[in-house]
Amino acid sequence: MTEPALATLTRLRTACSQCNLRELCLPMGLSADELQTLDNLVSTRRKVRRGDSLFYGGEPFSALYAVRYGFFKSTLTSGDGREQVTGFYMAGELLGMDGIGGDRHTCTLTALEDSEVCVMPFARVEDLSRNFEPLQRHFHRVLSREIVRDQGVMMLLGSMRAEERLAAFLVNLSQRLTARGFSASEFVLRMTRDEIGSYLGMKLETVSRLFSRFQEDALIEVHQKHVRILDIGGLKRVMAQAQSAP
Amino acid sequence: MTEPALATLTRLRTACSQCNLRELCLPMGLSADELQTLDNLVSTRRKVRRGDSLFYGGEPFSALYAVRYGFFKSTLTSGDGREQVTGFYMAGELLGMDGIGGDRHTCTLTALEDSEVCVMPFARVEDLSRNFEPLQRHFHRVLSREIVRDQGVMMLLGSMRAEERLAAFLVNLSQRLTARGFSASEFVLRMTRDEIGSYLGMKLETVSRLFSRFQEDALIEVHQKHVRILDIGGLKRVMAQAQSAP
DNA sequence: CGTAATTTTGACTCCGCTCAATTGGCGTGG
DNA sequence: CCACGCCAATTGAGCGGAGTCAAAATTACG
Incomplete structure (x- = not known):
């Protein structure tokens, strides 16, 4: 196999347009062309061992993460050291949105089994969003759904x-x-x-x-x-x- | 006073660039020119009487709202009719972000005193965001902060x-x-x-x-x-x- | 000014917590 | 391969914080 062919194969394998989870992560109903414009979203993939953390509360924020496989919990630690689990995340779900508002993560994300995530540098998300309306819409929806999800938990805990x-x-x-x-x-x-x-x-x-x-x-x-x-x-x-x- | 002058005066009075709450609503550190590009965000203002609702859970979503003055509560009603207050909002805070994800509002927003909001049609928010980076950044931050706020409440209720x-x-x-x-x-x-x-x-x-x-x-x-x-x-x-x- | 709504306070109850002991699973090393 | 130790899970007994029910006090509002 020639070098270029190998490189292409590798690119294809990490491309969103070829990912079988894309219906969970990306806007739906895109043409093949449109899908390819989104292949730049993901810079790399990152494996996280069971028990290890993807990021910690207080760490600088730079990217969002999409779960490829595995399982995560997010935890929040209060001033006096109490720890609260604020969510569980599985394949196709987006992590790290808590960090956008203050440029650092507020919660810690820990893998509960060996997992892998797609790393999406936030600057790219915003750049692509500005130039590609379907992504912008989709991203806003994802953020909003996270708010709705949290409100559901508030209802759960409160009543x-x-x-x-x-x-x-x-x-x-x-x-x-x-x-x-x-x-x-x-x-x-x-x-x-x-x-x-x-x-x-x-x-x-x-x-x-x-x-x-x-x-x-x-x-x-x-x-x-x-x-x-x-x-x-x-x-x-x-x-x-x-x-x-x- | 001539007609045109009056119109200008009115426009100025409803313009974000002239609003004394703009530090709470809008990105900071903008030039006067940049600020003016944001004056198109708000279509109208709307007064809400104490006890009346700005929108109800289940209603179609079309706009975000910024509180100009007054006080609101947001409530969520579960399938079996239980009602839970999910937040209180005051001047300068943004309402309605729950509606983006599913094209209809999930919660009901009710004024707890006579209030007024700025109506920002969501299509305009997205259009302006695509063409004006500082607004995009700011909007994403506001969404993210709402997520962080909700997680704080989860910690409160849970632990x-x-x-x-x-x-x-x-x-x-x-x-x-x-x-x-x-x-x-x-x-x-x-x-x-x-x-x-x-x-x-x-x-x-x-x-x-x-x-x-x-x-x-x-x-x-x-x-x-x-x-x-x-x-x-x-x-x-x-x-x-x-x-x-x- | 009267009626309804909200708030306060008391007495009692019960759900979920604390403390504690036991059981079960699983990886490690003898 | 089994024994050991560790951690997670189960189960019991007793307690206490917050809920329920009820009544009185205070305020809001038409």
Whole structure:
């Protein structure tokens, strides 16, 4: 194989236009030409080992990251050292948007399994956005959806009881996995009970107890990190059980 | 006064370049020329009566709004009808960013006192952003800061106790009022105990009891909606009192 | 000025936390 | 290959913070 041919092959393999996740990351309905203008978005890819962090709170911000494969948690550390999990991210989702506003990251992103991300230098995102309207629209949508997602979590934490929160969490996970072509009913949790608890505003013991209760009620089957959803409708009912008026 | 002169005067009065809030809304450090290119951002202004809503969850999205004066709350209603306050907004802050992602608003924005907003049709925001880099940067920052703000609330709701949350709320209010040239230590709450409680994930009775407790502890003085902060340092201490180890 | 809404306060209850012991999984090294 | 140790998860007992229910006080508003 000649040198140029090899180079082309490599380029193709790291090009967004050839990526099977592009429907999750990029605007849809683009022509082949248009798609190629986006191949400049990603500068490099970066592997992150399980337990390692992509970036830390306080670090200077320079790029956004798209998850290619793997699983991440984002955590926020308060002044007095308490740590709170603020989100979980999987393939096709965008990381690092917290850093735009203040030129440094506010949260830390840690891989919960061996992962890989596409590095998108933020200057390129903005440059391409100015010259290519579909990308601009798409980028704004992604930012806005992150706001909406966070508001959903606020609703969760602010007005739901522990069992409702955990049910909502499971339903959400199931939906996101489905959208990625995984089984909707059977999966492996990548996070610990403690991390789930932190995200949902409860203690790890409460998470564990609720998993057991859901199992007794034949809503799920749990063995450690393995979860099988037996009754998604039941979970949705638990999640919406407003304490009804007389 | 001639007709044209009158028209000019009116235009000047609604122009961003002449607005005394522009440091809060717009990118800083622009030349007079550059500032004028932004005068097209705002199409009209809109007054909203106390109790009325600027937009409702589910309504089609078309514009962003900058608060000129007044006070708003944003609320989210879950499937089963529970309502959660997700934020409070004052002069210079931007409303409606939740609508970008799905072309309709997800939350409802309600005025808690007679208010006025500048209407910025979103298409104009995007057009101007593409052609004017400082605006693009600024807009991205504003979106990102909203994400960071929401994550702060998640931390509040997920890992702080009721008294810590209320202290944090008061400190935050005080800081935002100060940034707008109001007194840092004395102000009138525009929202009810119920709305504070919803925002902070507690019941209105708990809010009331904590206000009383803070008063006993000489941290604040409350008479209904009037609040005077006596010991901001004390409040900050309450807000960060991690349950210390032995 | 009267009625409704909001706020305060008290008494009691219960959900989720704390503390503690036990079980189960998994990687490492003998 | 198994034993050991470590970490995660489960489960129990008891407690306490915040919720619920209820009534009184105060204020807002038509």
